[in-house]
Amino acid sequence: MSNQSVIRITKELREIQRGSDLSLAVACRDVDVRHVRAMIVGPPDTPYEFGFFEFQVKFSRDYPTRAPSVTAITTDGGQVRFNPNIYAGGKVCLSILGTWRGEPGEEWSSAQGLESILISIQSLMSSNPYENEPGFEDAKSEHDKKQQAAYVAKIRHETLRVSVINRLEKYLGINGQPVAPYNSAREFEESSEVQFEPFMDFCKRRFLWYYESYCRSIDEELKKHKDKTAFSKMPFEGPGNDMVGAFQYTSLKKRLEVIYEKIMEETRTWEREGKVAVMRELSIANNLQRQFEQITEAYKKHGSVGLDLCLVEGNPFVWDLVLFGRPMTNLDGGMFRIRIHLSPQFPDVFPRVQMITPIFHHRVSPQGIICYEVTRREDLKTHLEAIMAAIEEENPAYDPRTLVNPEAAKLLWGKPEEKKMYNRKLRRSVQASLEY
Known part of the structure; x- marks a missing residue:
């Protein structure tokens, strides 16, 4: 593969990884950028909503003159055809890939790239x-x-x-499945005999974001489809390239709940593992301690009175942030406690952030999970700023991928009277925060 081709692929990967699209993720082994794994989160308001669909992308030596090949991985072992254009065997039919006849101008050109391919699949x-x-x-x-x-x-x-469920059960070792422990290319290189699973943390975080949406979807579908009712066969489905099965939403709801509890249990283990890391004086413990001291010093230096930050029991892997509502905002007069758990694998694994003080907010799930994102994942000050920005934003742009509280989002972007109801509920939760 030419140097120019490698440079082009590397640049495209970096742009996606640093981009603001919460529904796309890409990863590759450091030794081979020609073989890329990609994750697409299913679009809201579709039957694919917040699903995790993985693809394998292989670039030839002729890239970008020639389109890469793309194979769907999320097929339940070749048993599920998720779309007329995404086969159970993994084939993805798209004119941009040359795997389907298209109209003039829809074929591949070197001006296109990996992101345009992923967006086309998402469409x-x-x-x-x-x-x-x-x-x-x-x-x-x-x-x-x-x-x-x-x-x-x-x-x-x-x-x-x-x-969603099968994938997370695999990641968490539920039902006797082997735990998939590798979150990053670096870790994979240290033990190449284990399957590379680069999207574990990505999917766990988003599962917590969208857990309420998954539960609501199941509750709604249970009203329409009785358990054990067989799926209807479509006229374009054939043997080995179809979607055969039966509805089993009652079982799915229970499995969903187990996954949520397992992730929260995993989060709590970071506290214990962190104490061990401190005793052993591991570099990750020293790094987190140093970042905490630098951040608190910086806030003191600038005279910030809008927050208070401390370590829980002196453990640098568990931070408590107390956020005071700014005057003349919807949060005015409120006091909110936020717990931040850090993994011994930080920054490969993102912090898990939960609002301990209940609040009615479109960026905070009913379980208290705060939806935020950063690009400088190794810098905890950036994380704190992003968390506060998510809670304090007054006039948010509509992005359904960040709406982790369906009830709050429906009111906020509803009719004028519904938006007033959102503001009233938010203010009530702010007033109650002082008594919590």
Whole structure:
């Protein structure tokens, strides 16, 4: 592979990793940028909502003159065809990849790149994927509409079962599955006999963000589909390239709850592991202690009175942040305690951040999980600033990927009277924070 090709791929990977799109992630082994793993989070308001869909991307020596090959990995071992254009065997049919005939101008060009490929795949995950099958684009009869609804229903079920629940159970070693312990390319290089799983932390964090949405989706679907009811077969599905099964939402709900508790249990183990790291004077413990001291000193120097920061029992792996609501804002007069757990694998593993003080807020889940993102993941001051910005933002731009409290989001971006209700509920939670 030419140096120019390697430079191009490396640049594209870096741009995606540093970008602001919360629904895309890419990773590769440091020794081979030609073989890339990509993760696409299913778009909101579709049957793929907040699912975790993984793809393998292989670049030839001719890239970018020639498009890379893309294979879907999230297929339940080749048993589930998630889209008319994403086969159970892993084939992805797209004109941009040269795997499907397209209109003039839709074919691959060197001006395109990995991000445009991933966005094109994501666009297949629409609210009505039935229309992606050639010949069914204009299906409008009552029979067609019933077929469309049936297709959407089974995709939503299998998105939860395969892309979310099966994946997280594997990561966490639930039901006797071996735990997949490797979060980063660096760790993988140290033990190349173990399968590379670069998206473990990515998916765990987002599972906590979207847990309420998963639960609500299951509760809604349970009203429509009785357990053990078989999926409907689509006219374009064939043996070995279909989606066969039955609804089992009651079981999925229980499995979902177990995953949530397992992740929270894992988070608590970081506190114990952190104490051991401190006793052994490991570099990660020294690093976190030093960052804490530098941050607190910086805030004191600038006379910040809007927050208070301390270590829980002197443990640099568990921080307590107390945020005081700024005057003339919706948080005015409030006092909010936020717990930050840090992993011994930081910064490869993001902090897990939970609001201990209850608050009604579109960026805080009903379980207290705060949705925020940073690019400088190794700098904890950047994390603190992002956490506070997420809580304090007054006029947020609409981004459904950050709306981890469905009820709050519905009110905030609803009718004027609904937005007033959001503000009232937020203010009530602010007033109650002083008594918590």
